[in-house]
Amino acid sequence: DTPDDVLVIAQNIDDIVAIDPAQAYEFTSGELVTNLYDRLVQYDAEDPTVLAPGIATEWEVDAEAKTIAFTLRDDAVFNSGNPVTAEDVLFSLSRVIKLNLTPAFILAQLGWTPENVDDMVTADGNVVTVKYEGDFSPAFVLNVLAARPASIVDKALVMENEQDGDMGNAWLNANSAGSGPFELTGYTPGQMVRMAANEDYFKGAPAMSQVIIRHVAEAATQQLLLEQGDIDMARNLTPDQVASLSGDDVKVETFPQAAVHFLSFNQKTDSLTDPAVWEAARYLVDYTGMTDTIIKGQMEVHQAFWPKGFPGSYDETPFTYDPEKAMQILKDAGVETPIEVTLDVINAAPFTDMAQSLQASFADAGIDFEILPGTGAQVITKYRERTHEAMLLYWGPDFMDPHSNAKAFAYNSDNSDDNYQATTTWRNAWAVPDAMNEQTMAALSESDPEARLEMYRDLQAKVQESSPIVIMFQASYEVAMGADVTGYVNGATSDFVFYRLVDKE
Amino acid sequence: MSPRDWLLDDSPATLTQANLGRAWRMTTALLRNPLAVAGILIVLLLLATALFAPWIAPESPVGQNLRTRLLPPSAEHWMGTDELGRDIFSRVVYGSRITLMIVALVAVISAPLGLIIGAVAGYFGGWVDRVLMGVTDIFLSLPKLILALAFVAALGPGIENAIIAIAITAWPAYARIARAETLTFRNSEYIQAVRLVGGSHARIIFRHVLPLCTSSMIVRVTLDMAGIILTAAGLGFLGLGAQPPLPEWGAMISRGRTFILDQWWVATMPGFAIILVSLGFCFLGDGLRDVLDPKQGSEK
Amino acid sequence: MNETPLLEVEDLRVSFATPNGPVEVVKGLSFTLGREERLGIVGESGSGKSMTGRSILRLIRAPGKQTAKTLRFDGLDLMAQGNRQMRKVRGARISMIMQDPKFSLNPVMTIGEQIAEALRVHERLPRRDLRARVIEMLTSVRINDPGRVARMYPHEVSGGMGQRVMIAMMLIPRPQLLIADEPTSALDVSVQAQVLDLIEELVTGNGMGLILISHDLNLVARYCDRILVMNGGEVVEACAAQRLHEASHPYTRGLLAAQPRMEETRDELPVLDRSGGAGT
Amino acid sequence: MATDATMAVRAGRSARGIGGFVIVTALTFLGLLAITFFIGRVVPIDPVLSVVGDRATQAQYDAARVAMGLDRPLVVQFFDYVWSVMQGDLGTSISTNRPVAVDLLRVFPATLEMATLGIIIGIVLGVPAGVWAATRRGEWVDQVMRVFALLGYSVPAFWLGLVGLAFFYAGLGWVAGPGRLDIFYEGLVPSRTNVMLIDAALAGDWTVFGNALSHLVLPASILGFFSLAFIARMTRSFMLDQLGQEFITTARVKGVPEWRVVWVHAFMPIRVPLITVIGLSYAALLEGSVMIETVFSWPGIGNYLTTALLNADMNAVLGATLVIGSVFILINKISDVLYRVLDPRSK
Amino acid sequence: MTIPAISLKDVDISYGDTRVVRDVSFDVALGESFALVGESGSGKSTVLKAIAGLAPEWTGEISVLGKSRGHGMDRAFSENCQMVFQDPYASLHPRKTIDTVLNEPLAIHGIGRRSEKVIEMLAAVGLDRRFRFRFPHQLSGGQRQRVAIARALMLEPRVMLLDEPTSALDVSVQAEILNLLKRLRREQGLTYLMVTHNLPVVSFMCDRMAVMNKGRIVEIAPKTALYDGGFADPYSRELYAASGGNPGAEPDMVAPATKDPA
């Protein structure tokens, strides 16, 4: 069995590339950053849906001047013992922009560039003033500043370990320099992560003195380990494994997730450009058939791009599995069947099962999928090059603001090949109607929060009605753990996984 | 004269009779070996299953029924059902076709390739040998699954590509064997005799050297069938083999492995099928070796 | 001299199972060998000479089977001996020079080791004595520089040396009976004579019995007292060596006549009438 | 009987032989790298994506591409790579963000440890089993051994691994579970060699040693079973060849006891091919343990290589291939040397 | 005839770094039967192989029927000169029937009427037709050697190189083969170059002989030397004596054991 004050987790962590907050961009590294670092404002373990004070205790918005002034708390210290100062905040934010690694775009949205960032973020004593450019609502800006790359790092320690002007990037990929509830004490890629509690954490020391994440790729192995009591938590069990877990020693907790799963049609494929095909497709997904069986507990039906349970979500699910209706639609529109297309899918459970279910149900209406399973990297490479035909994939927001998804699903102002965008719309070569593009931008700058959310709901209804993207499900996440484990908090994305409150009774 | 006597006649009147006689003698020798008989029966079973799959299988191999998923073996579903409610027995039955195709194609591609490269290298020797064996060694020391993976990744996933990839990784071993064997008789007097009557190198390699390597190659290939099916299963495990919903045994096991603790039948039933077929080929290969190997067989 | 013969063989049979039923390759052979007698066995290839030799040591390999009404060596019923007892007889009391030294010597053991082994399995000797005996034996088969040869491997010695090594190995435990199966077939004429003279010398010197197997009639006649002529697994004629050229059996006569002579005048050599068609 | 002249000729030849060996080995390596390199390029996975992730902007993407040197011609990239390898630099892995050499020093010993114990199990059980079966050819012992060995050929590794875990770890509790150490022991002994057993022994910590062994036994036994099958089969077949030779009869003629006939006369000549077989199956265990490593969460080179390839992490793929290729070549070289030492005929 | 059938001048032959034959020169007249004798390993087979083009490393001059030989193999040569090997067990392909073996030379040279020619040739070497579709393992050593001779004769060569064609056979079979060779030579006017270490065979088959020792020809003597022991070289005399040749002895006599049993 595991020691009382150590939380042992089995998880597939081979997705980690980098753990420097300015570079980390994978699910698992997001979790680590959350537990190792603090941000000015953050969604916290007590309620991960509420934006709470972090390093800043309070903030003052000046929408006219487009600035927000943050007052820093004075009891926060880094693991190194250095106090967290405004100096560290300036350094951390400008460091992300200057390094310009992948997640930098999140902060760059605020109009920050390597040249101007030192003017945009300024300090006066323990007040940090953040300036932004562009028509954004302050709510959006706060969400951006709560995102992973805005984590505050220990300037003195980081610069001590700088190599070749990398601002400590290499060092931070093997160590941590934060003020968060945990400190990284060991990291072996593809093998294990070890974190020790920060006894001086400003919200109080975590109950667990250590958290150890072991890389266990095989789900069946995770199950065995959990049932044997050699781990406290198994993070990658399949729904069927979860269903068969028995005994009083283990329990399962379910967490709704922000990721949405969709089926999309590349508009470069002629046979998939007819809106009748888009519409028919919405009636050809066996929504409840899947959620009752192969993805039970892992996904629930959701047909709009912003997930349920978050401000601005649109929860209507007008479509059900109705092959007759789909056939009728295709017939009325004079679409010639059979249509033969390839369907790319990540080769892992439950995606291949879902693809096979889609294959079976679409075949009813004469749309024949040839399933092409591939590794994640392989599928994404193809997707990015827009060489796929149909794609079964999912999308998680970059930060918890509806714009993050609106931009991905309802905005594409330039569909040309060389205007590369990471959005779902561009990648499926869908030239979004101008009206919709304009509405997306308008929502972004709307400063009345309620009106803003309403605009997003409207956008979602429009995308739901007609687009080559069939949003089917919203993810949820089941974590199996020992019955004695309490206080595990898992918010809507991997950025919101908190070990701070975990205790073992 | 009974047909048996005709076959065993010491002085056959025609070439056909001579060849049939040889075949007959080998067959009877093979049939006297109990393990070889078991092997033959299993391989015949595989052939019959592949041929008559639609009549044997009670259900379609791809017909999903999500309400009857993961049922344990029962009278209705002899081997239970899988995660999409498909009848595993039917899938195993249809899967035999794919297995047979894998086995046949690899045997057709890599054995001849290895045979020719090895024979040419062994026959000519010198720098031809050095170059060809250098290439062979490179392929041999490249991790096998990785090479296959890379080729599948390059060619795109799919069962045909998986087979080609496996074939590409399998030939170096055959080439080495064929070369070693060629070396043992390339200077033999019957090969020199052909050169003396004016036979060209190509004629010697194809008409005289290759036939001598073939028998041991047959033996090797049948022995390797197990490995080939398992490599295909390995590729399936890594998702680069057959595309869903094709009932390829390796892919079935690989999908079933997360169920192995609670729904053991999903992975185990196709596993049994693989074991049975591999054993069949191994037994047959062992038997063939005993019959064909002049050192151990009855032929002098 | 002892009354009982050294070796008594009666109705010795060796058979092999083949696809077309069992085949007897030695068909009811009977003979006796007196002490210090030298018996020659001749016959064409495949007539069962080697099988006869091996069956005396009970060394017919697995698919083959041997039976005999009597197989008695020095009063000991060999057919009744277990494997363990047979091992005591082999080498120490009866040994056999194998037909082809190229295949009959262990390729990865030095010659010295192999000879020493023959001695060691029957006698416990200090290492130094063992070595001395090996060198002595090699010297007595006329091998120059025996110390060096003892350290050589079989592939490093010529055919003639191999034959002599084989002889040394089989003679070193001083057996009572030596079976020599074509001891000179691998040698050309000049070496042949040397080797045979050597065996002869050792036979007479040590007082052993000898069975000399060959298909060369002249050779057998020269070195033996008595000759058995075999054909197709049976003895077709037995005669004293001096009378070989008076042999009466047509087969024997045929063999004799078929040999070309040094001063050949015949235009054609007479050949045996072989209607039976015994292949090889 | 070699005269001085022929001795000199021979010495010259072997010198040429060594030079030739070096050149051939170098060329083989170069070929190995070239093929691996170009395989890496045909894999339809964009290595830049592994670095910058799915959502990077075009500018970031381009910058990373240039930083990784992917904008230059392939041949230039290849020669650059070879040049830095010759200077001992294997580059940085893009999926672990660490020097490949550091990664390899971590993952290779893990596999080495498992495969070595595996091959030892395979040899200790396989060779006697093969010899035994050969001396009883056709008897039931032989048949059982053949079926058993063939089973080793046919059972999927991951199947056996999971069933073994469920049975011996979860069911009977005889062995420790997946991973190399229990969590409490993790980090207790300094990692000097990264081979747990050796590290623990060096530190004199026998509890850690016992725990590491308990983790190691099951995966190694399963690997051992695969090599056992192969080794036993080959041993049997080699032994049958030898037992059919005339010199075996010669040994029997001398009255050599049966055990000596089998283990000295028949077995000695097959040591060399057997070593080759063992070497090959050892190398195969090193590269072929991906499945077992996955099932047992064993941080080994098989897994490392596979993950790297699936992420188009070329430096890692090339580095790992180089290591495995070197092992192959090393093993070949060792068996060559042993061949010369053990088989007098080869001189 | 002035052109010799085979002519060797100062031929040196080596395998790799070891020279096994030195300075060999001799001529064989057309229609003659010439023997090469000498102890094992003296290079007899090597000389034949060099003439046939199977031993690539030689220097000097070799010509056959007036045409000088290159180092390779050529078709025209194969029509004029053929070789029979020492070991009948090794010279036939184990998986080809006799018919295939005999057909092959005809096929290579594009000669027609193959079936009839094969039957004729089988008759010529004294093999029953029923052997035609057998495999080599179904033939005895003597029968195999006949097949090898038949194969060599298929292309109707004028020169035959015979490498100990009977040394692997026992006396009765040897007699059959020797008779056959003698008859064929008489009927077809062939030239033989024959290697053997059996002097009585030379006496039966050949007109002249060359004695080789350690890679050199030490003496070329006529057949009559075998009757009277008229050899000049000491090695030749030793060989002659070891073969049981003693001038004046009665031809029919088998030497009895001379030693007294103890």
Ligand SMILES: Nc1ncnc2c1ncn2[C@@H]1O[C@H](COP(=O)(O)OP(=O)(O)OP(=O)(O)O)[C@@H](O)[C@H]1O
């Ligand atoms: N394993 C076997 N199976 C069947 N027949 C065999 C086997 N071994 C030997 N024989 C046959 O036994 C017969 C006698 O063989 P043997 O070796 O005694 O002949 P030999 O007289 O010694 O001939 P040679 O002069 O060629 O040595 C031969 O016809 C041979 O074919």
Ligand SMILES: Nc1ncnc2c1ncn2[C@@H]1O[C@H](COP(=O)(O)OP(=O)(O)OP(=O)(O)O)[C@@H](O)[C@H]1O
């Ligand atoms: N392939 C080879 N490589 C190296 N040396 C060889 C080779 N073949 C033969 N020799 C050597 O060449 C020498 C002459 O061999 P050759 O075969 O011509 O002898 P031979 O006179 O025919 O003897 P035999 O009567 O035994 O047939 C021998 O010393 C032999 O060891």
Ligand SMILES: [Mg+2]
């Ligand atoms: Mg014999």
Ligand SMILES: [Mg+2]
């Ligand atoms: Mg010769």
Ligand code: NI
């Ligand atoms: Ni006396």
